[in-house]
Amino acid sequence: MRTASHRRHPALLVAVIVITGATLYPFAWVVFGAFKSQQEIFGSPLLLPQEWRWDNFATAWTTGNFGHYFANSMMVALAVTVLEVAVACPAGYAFAKTRLRNHAWVFYVYLFGLTLPVQAIIIPLFYQLQSYGLVNSRTGLSLVIVATAVPFAVFLMRSFFRDLPDAMVEAARIDGANEWKIFWRVMLPMATPGLLALAVFSFLGAWNEFLLALLLLTDDASRTLPLGLVRFQSEMTANYGALFAGIVLAMIPSVLVYVALQRSFIRGLSAGSVK
Amino acid sequence: MRAAGSGPPRRRRVWGYVTPLLLLAPSLIFYGVFVLQPLVKSVELSFTDWDGAAPTLNYVGLDNYAQLIGDDRFLLALGRTVIWSALYIALAVGGGLLFAALITELRRGQALVRALAFLPHALALAVTGVIWAQLFHPNIGAINAGLEAMHLGGLAQAWLGEPLLALPSVAVSSGWHAYGFYMVIFLASMQTIDPQLYEAAAIDGAGGWHRFRHVTLPGLHNATTVVLTLATINSLKGFDAVWAMTGGGPAYATEIVAVYIWRVAFQVGELGLAAAASVILTIIVLAFTIGFNRNRDRRAV
Known part of the structure; x- marks a missing residue:
């Protein structure tokens, strides 16, 4: 058995390297393109730039309004993260550790939302937000993103709280702590890894949201990054270098957040889904 | 909470749900207002010929x-x-x-x-x-x-x-x-x-x-x-x-x-x-x- 698996090893290694390389190549290709001149992009599309030029980034930054899109995305993503954690954490706890866990149908109302395609709500949602004066508003977009992510967030927090021992709750209750105190002082500190995972999911989910932003943001002043990039693509049909630079600008924040937090991201995904 | 605990059993049972429901309430408000409400409205709109501008809904059945x-x-x-x-x-x-x-x-x-x-x-x-x-x-x-x-x-x-x-x-x-x-x-x-x-x-x-x-x-x-x-x-x-x-x-x-x-x-x-x-x-x-x-x-x- 040992020898057999040793013999397989080189082929396995080659396959893994090829697939990983193919996964990463589009990133590299876009970055190379961002540093090329228009002639190079047409003449040698596969290779490294002959000379690393920064003028594409200057063009993208000034004509593409990326600084503005970036600020909008950041505001929406931070607001969503704070609200989502504040809203989903108590609910997840209620389903995991209070007597609500004996009433499965309430949880099914949330589970239903997990399977609901967003197309089922977008048409009335636009007019509803319009009547609240929340179209073209980062606040309006944030509130809607929080609401559509509630089912998943509550589901995730419920599974984290469920893993905490019931004995802790019982002990605190015997010591005379009331339900709020048990939640705030005893359970919440123990659920920190879950909170962190939820925060990362919420941030990236809001940062990457497209359809709801397309629905609710129609003027350039409120556009978020993915929306701004898609518009930039339709404007830069003659200047590919600037478009590549715009893509890189849109990619950088997501990649940085992911690289910094990938451990808790992957841990959260593994814990939330296998249960 | 403490006062409820010393009350008669029936009242205690009802009071015992207050905290869980309060914990649930924020998420339920978001979910209800921005997901469940438009969902119901989608179903209603599907029985109308609304064009986005008409002031009233005209029901057209199926x-x-x-x-x-x-x-x-x-x-x-x-x-x-x-x-x-x-x-x-x-x-x-x-x-x-x-x-x-x-x-x-x-x-x-x-x-x-x-x-x-x-x-x-x-x-x-x-x-x-x-x-x-x-x-x-x-x-x-x-x-x-x-x-x-x-x-x-x-x-x-x-x-x-x-x-x-x-x-x-x-x-x-x-x-x-x-x-x-x-x-x-x-x-x-x-x-x-x-x-x-x-x-x-x-x-x-x-x-x-x-x-x-x-x-x-x-x-x-x-x-x-x-x-x-x-x-x-x-x-x-x-x-x-x-x-x-x-x-x-x-x-x-x-x-x-x-x-x-x-x-x-x-x-x-x-x-x-x-x-x-x-x-x-x-x-x-x-x-x-x-x-x-x-x-x-x-x-x-």
Whole structure:
């Protein structure tokens, strides 16, 4: 058995390297393109730039309004993260550790939302937000993103709280702590890894949201990054270098957040889904 | 709370729900106002011919549903959605499963490969669409240039411009974006499989393929249910990629139902009809979800 698996090893290694390389190549290709001149992009599309030029980034930054899109995305993503954690954490706890866990149908109302395609709500949602004066508003977009992510967030927090021992709750209750105190002082500190995972999911989910932003943001002043990039693509049909630079600008924040937090991201995904 | 505890048992039972319901309330308000309310309104709109401007709703019964069932454009969009979901599941879920099986055999570097394969998923799907629109570009794209570099220039195509190639090409970009996500779920699930089963299989002389077929796959049954449910729902998010890459074109070639709903609602202005289409889509997704999960419960016992 040992020898057999040793013999397989080189082929396995080659396959893994090829697939990983193919996964990463589009990133590299876009970055190379961002540093090329228009002639190079047409003449040698596969290779490294002959000379690393920064003028594409200057063009993208000034004509593409990326600084503005970036600020909008950041505001929406931070607001969503704070609200989502504040809203989903108590609910997840209620389903995991209070007597609500004996009433499965309430949880099914949330589970239903997990399977609901967003197309089922977008048409009335636009007019509803319009009547609240929340179209073209980062606040309006944030509130809607929080609401559509509630089912998943509550589901995730419920599974984290469920893993905490019931004995802790019982002990605190015997010591005379009331339900709020048990939640705030005893359970919440123990659920920190879950909170962190939820925060990362919420941030990236809001940062990457497209359809709801397309629905609710129609003027350039409120556009978020993915929306701004898609518009930039339709404007830069003659200047590919600037478009590549715009893509890189849109990619950088997501990649940085992911690289910094990938451990808790992957841990959260593994814990939330296998249960 | 304390006072309630000393009251008669019936009152205590009622009071005992106050704290849990207060804990639930914030999420329920968000969910109720911005999800459940518009959902009910969608169903109501689907029985009207509302155009977005009329001050009152004019109810037309099942007319919108009748019109959709007889409408080739809608039926073709439904068919494309089935093809799209199948392609997405084959590429993203199938790819994720195979790659997970490959890297569990690695002695070292597993965490690094896992993190790298997941990287595309950190991007917005719309950004992924913009990247792949350039990769598939007929003149500057890496795919045609790569084919030419391998002396296969005859295979070069206007990938997103050809009606038959456009949908699979968009699916490739979505597969690239998502396969690492499913891979992480499969890997987590594989780690829960009893290692003794692999040892037993090895003693029986089973090779890599047999171990995968007879130990790994059965052990992943419940994870597969979760993944198929997730993938079916996620495949509808294909809207972002389609919108960024082709806008539903050329002509109608990439018009999946999600795109159909958007175009009919916000470009044509037939909101009642689009709402009816969204209700049909929702029912189909729910039916699939329930189907997958019934299968799970029965087999798990």
